[in-house]
Amino acid sequence: MPESTTRAWRTVLEHIETDLLEGRLGPGDRLPSERDLSADLGVGRSSVREALRVLEVMGLIRTATGSGPQAGAIVIATPTGGLSALLRLQVAAQGFPLADVVKTRLVLEDAVAAALAADPDRDTGEAHRILAAMDSEALTSGEFLALDAQLHLALAEASGNAVIAAMMAGLRTAIESYVQAGAEAIADWSVMAARLRAEHRALVAAIDAGDVESARELVRTHITGYYTAAGLTRAPSDRP
Missing domain, CATH: 1.20.120.530 (GntR ligand-binding domain-like)
Structure with a gap:
């Protein structure tokens, strides 16, 4: 993975981690959409997806595709x-x-x-x-x-x-x-x-x-x- 891409998904990871640790996000809360995270942090959507994949493997979030109340990324655990x-x-x-x-x-x-x-x-x-x-x-x-x-x-x-x-x-x-x-x-x-x-x-x-x-x-x-x-x-x- 190119160094610039690595830095990009780590930026997303650190942003979400900070929100969790400072209480702006908690269990049951929905993360912003891939599009919003990409625009807010100035990174590509592929970098956002990579960060979310890491968080899901760690057991911090659950992701689901499609539309409706269960879609997107939801926090399911504390840090x-x-x-x-x-x-x-x-x-x-x-x-x-x-x-x-x-x-x-x-x-x-x-x-x-x-x-x-x-x-x-x-x-x-x-x-x-x-x-x-x-x-x-x-x-x-x-x-x-x-x-x-x-x-x-x-x-x-x-x-x-x-x-x-x-x-x-x-x-x-x-x-x-x-x-x-x-x-x-x-x-x-x-x-x-x-x-x-x-x-x-x-x-x-x-x-x-x-x-x-x-x-x-x-x-x-x-x-x-x-x-x-x-x-x-x-x-x-x-x-x-």
Whole structure:
């Protein structure tokens, strides 16, 4: 694609992104027509179509041809939803190195635990519902770990930080794939499941008690402990 064309569709993308971020556009709103965007921004209609295609792939808009109330481009998600979709596409396309996933989880979930524990108005109701579901002895390792990922995402969403929640949602596929692979290397899954249940409950209890430092330490130990036990990463003492 020629550089001038690339700049043109990025101009359209940045214009729509700004309207979304500044609240001039939101879910349910209709974007201006291709003709109007082309005239207002001084770009070709092909550049407008390319920008809309990118936004649709990211899950931010829905486009429909024809005429009537359902035609044109309509916003269906906020920018955070688009971030999740973009990360999921990146994971699907090439994945992320495990070491990077672990480091990112430590940064994000440390912030989540601290924010929730420090918030007197926290709502951990969804986390408790997932904890109860994880108590079932009939769960396979795959089902258990899917609930595990759901629990961590629920805590991120409860933290109130929309960017962190979007990043955790986008990385969920990568997180699940690695923890599922690790489960195959664990000799006694029932013992590991009991350990994870206890760690989850201790973490949520620390958050509910408002103990910021304990919550941060528990989530970090929980994350690194599983990856180490599954042989996916080395223990801290084994690192040079």
